[in-house]
Structure formats: C-alpha cells, structure tokens
Amino acid sequence: MGKTELYSVYKSFLDCLCLSRSSSGGPGKNEKDPDDGHLAYQNGDVLQERYEVISLLGEGTFGKVVTCVDRRRSGARVALKIIKNMEKYRQAAKLEINVLEKINEKDPHNKHQCVQMLDWFDYHGHVCISMELLALSTFDFLKENNFLPYCMDHIRQMAYQICLAVNCECKGDERKVKDTTVRLVDFGSATFDHEHHSTIISTRHYRAPEVILELGWSHPCDVWSIGCILFEYYEGFTLYQTHDNQEHLAMMERVRGPLPSTMICKTRKQKYFHCRRLDWNDNSKAGRFVKDHIKPLWRYRLSEAKEHHQFFDLLEKMLEYEPSKCLYLSSSLRHSFFLPLCRGSKAWESTRNICR
Known part of the structure; x- marks a missing residue:
C-alpha cells in the first residue's frame, strides 16, 4: 500500500x-x-x-x-x-x-x-x-482483479486496521477477498519524530500538500496518504494520477477546493502561485485534462446509502489541507463509518482500548 x-x-x-x-x-x-x-x-x-x-x-x-x-x-x-x-x-x-x-x-x-x-x-x-511470509498486497489484489474496487465491508475492515497500524496515538469475473486481515509491511522510509525529516517523502500519488510545498511534515501526512489509499480501494483507481507538482496541486484544488492562503504564504515554492492563488490555466491542455478527469470529492460517491456518506465524511476529514486541522487517527478509529465493526465483536473493543 x-x-x-x-x-x-x-x-x-x-x-x-x-x-x-x-x-x-x-x-x-x-x-x-x-x-x-x-x-x-x-x-x-x-x-x-x-x-x-x-x-x-x-x-x-x-x-x-x-x-x-x-x-x-x-x-x-x-x-x-x-x-x-x-x-x-x-x-x-x-x-x-x-x-x-x-x-x-x-x-x-x-x-x-x-x-x-x-x-x-x-x-x-x-x-x-x-x-x-504474507499474501498479496492490497494493490496487487486490486490489479489482478482488473482494478474492480473493493466492496464497502472489506474497505471498512481494511481501513480500520490501517488506521490502527499507523496510529501513534474492468471486465472479467470479480474476485472476493477471503481474509481481509492486512499488515503494514514497508518501513523503508520510516522516520522518528525527533530526527531529520527529508524534504520529500511518500510515494507521489499519496503525497500530502505540505510535502509538495516543503512546509515540513509529520503524522498528518500519513493520514492524507491513508485517505488516498482508501479512495483507491473504493473506486479502483488512483485519485491523483500525476507526476508533476503543479498539476498535482491543481488536482487537489479540483477535489478539495482552493489551497489555504496561510499555506501559500508560508511556502518557499512561490513559483507555483501568482497573487496568492495557484498559477494554473484551466484552458490549457493540462488544465482541460484536470477539469475533464477530476471531480470534487463527493461527486465520486457511488451510492446514496448511509455507509457511503459515512465513508466520504471520513475521507473528507483525512484529506484536510492544513496539518493542524487534520483528523487524528485515534479519532478516525471512532468514526461512525467503523461502527458496524463493533456489533458483537470483542476484537473491536480490544483494538479500541489500544487507542484510548
């Protein structure tokens, strides 16, 4: 992941x-x-x-x-x-x-x-x-399943485990996951809070805005990454499919609205902005691509069912621009989206106790 x-x-x-x-x-x-x-x-x-x-x-x-x-x-x-x-x-x-x-x-x-x-x-x-030795990664399963999205129950179970792990406080026959147990496996770029933080971190598609703007990063950038991963589980495709910082920021604004002026003022990357706004031409070739292929977050919702609304409420809180306003993972574990896991489950109570 x-x-x-x-x-x-x-x-x-x-x-x-x-x-x-x-x-x-x-x-x-x-x-x-x-x-x-x-x-x-x-x-x-x-x-x-x-x-x-x-x-x-x-x-x-x-x-x-x-x-x-x-x-x-x-x-x-x-x-x-x-x-x-x-x-x-x-x-x-x-x-x-x-x-x-x-x-x-x-x-x-x-x-x-x-x-x-x-x-x-x-x-x-x-x-x-x-x-x-573990089984397929969640991405490899998605790939082998022709990028058909996971069902909501599987997303809920995997999302909860991922939040718990990180918390410090197509065509063809569709396959179903037999066991939704997941493990966090790659700590190759891991960093203690009190040690040096490299300027760039995270795989491009899951990179938080504060990382792109070189404003410094901490746990909130993990929450942003998890939000992007959960979106990918839900839709079967990556939310921010780009390799260019300017386009990445434009996609973020298309999904979540304008970047906060406080972040724009603080960043050294002023080349991305003009008059405290993203320097982006919606009528350019790249601009038309973003406008045609990227939608506001809630427009990606596939159903009006209650659990879908709860899921997108969780995503919205995870994909918060300002790190200081970001949802704590300990709080995300108590989000209403995860409530069905608690019904008759001792495992739910034991994992909740870890985060209290």
Whole structure:
C-alpha cells in the first residue's frame, strides 16, 4: 500500500548496526553482484547455510524480495528482502531494521498489524531482512482483479486496521477477498519524530500538500496518504494520477477546493502561485485534462446509502489541507463509518482500548 513514514534514527547508530551480524563479508563490489547491484542468485541457493531461495516475490528500486525455506524454523517459508549492494540502500535498510526492531519490542503480540521481522544479516554487502511470509498486497489484489474496487465491508475492515497500524496515538469475473486481515509491511522510509525529516517523502500519488510545498511534515501526512489509499480501494483507481507538482496541486484544488492562503504564504515554492492563488490555466491542455478527469470529492460517491456518506465524511476529514486541522487517527478509529465493526465483536473493543 503505500509507504507510511513513522520513525528515524541516529546516524551514529547506523554505522555500527550491521557489524555484529556480518558473517559473510562486508560491503563492496564482489563476484555475486551484477552491474545493477542486485545479488546474483538462483533458485535453490542457500544463504547463511539457512535460507533456501524458492522463488522471486517482487523487485523494486531497493532490491528484491524472495520466498525462502528457513531450515532453522522447521522448513517454514519466509519472505527475505535482499537489499542492493549500494551504500544508500544499505543505510536505508539499517533504518528499516531499527524500526522493525522497535516494533517487535513495543508490540510483541502484534496488536497493531505491522509485519514481524524474524531475522536480519549482512550477506556479501547485501543487507537481508527475514520477515513473515504474507499474501498479496492490497494493490496487487486490486490489479489482478482488473482494478474492480473493493466492496464497502472489506474497505471498512481494511481501513480500520490501517488506521490502527499507523496510529501513534474492468471486465472479467470479480474476485472476493477471503481474509481481509492486512499488515503494514514497508518501513523503508520510516522516520522518528525527533530526527531529520527529508524534504520529500511518500510515494507521489499519496503525497500530502505540505510535502509538495516543503512546509515540513509529520503524522498528518500519513493520514492524507491513508485517505488516498482508501479512495483507491473504493473506486479502483488512483485519485491523483500525476507526476508533476503543479498539476498535482491543481488536482487537489479540483477535489478539495482552493489551497489555504496561510499555506501559500508560508511556502518557499512561490513559483507555483501568482497573487496568492495557484498559477494554473484551466484552458490549457493540462488544465482541460484536470477539469475533464477530476471531480470534487463527493461527486465520486457511488451510492446514496448511509455507509457511503459515512465513508466520504471520513475521507473528507483525512484529506484536510492544513496539518493542524487534520483528523487524528485515534479519532478516525471512532468514526461512525467503523461502527458496524463493533456489533458483537470483542476484537473491536480490544483494538479500541489500544487507542484510548
């Protein structure tokens, strides 16, 4: 689903993090690395005399994730994240490891639905993270289902779990989710509140306005991202499908109205504005595209039923421009949209107690 930015750590800690478990050589180019920095391997290879590679699960900028048999866990299958042998990715992996260790420490019984790290090690300069093996991501399921949206009951259950996890306080046959249990799995850009925050964060389509305007960011940008993800569950397509900041801001204004003058005045990105208004021509080619393809938020509603109204009320509160007015996730968990989950459910009460 996105990436949720929660934590960061001291760099001095990073420099010593991998030393205690580096049993197979340190960083640096070696015969196992192709030119792109990925570890060269074949199915059947065994890492650390423990992890037998079975198949590729996925590949990204950071590296690859493979399914492995863990010979020390009675042959249990695990997901092994193998980071590229490149310094910037190693440093990012050490950040993620520290976050996952903190999560294991603070939430040993996994009440907050975050992925569990089982082990980590350095293998010829590749940081490797062993995690529990899960099923398809919510996006991959959406993709394999020809981008048909999730039904409202599934959205409600998944939305509640995502809010809980982040809270710190087509044509063809339609498929149905058998198990709506979700886990938050990618902490690669995670950041602690008290540490350095990079200027740009979050995947483009889920990026909050304060990030684009470089006004600084904190937990509210996660709430905005979740709102965008929940919209995608509901409609089956991305709300802000763009790669340009100016167009992104124009789409936001089309969906949620004009940006607040307070944010416009504070931003250093004055090139996007003229006379305290977004510098955007509705009659240009890009302007006509936005006008033809983007609608005000409530016009995306697919039904007049009560639960749809409740869902869009939740989205409206999550997609709030000003971070200071953003809905707290602890409050979102008590939103009326989630009330059906409480009927006869002990799980609802136990998760509500976590957030009180």
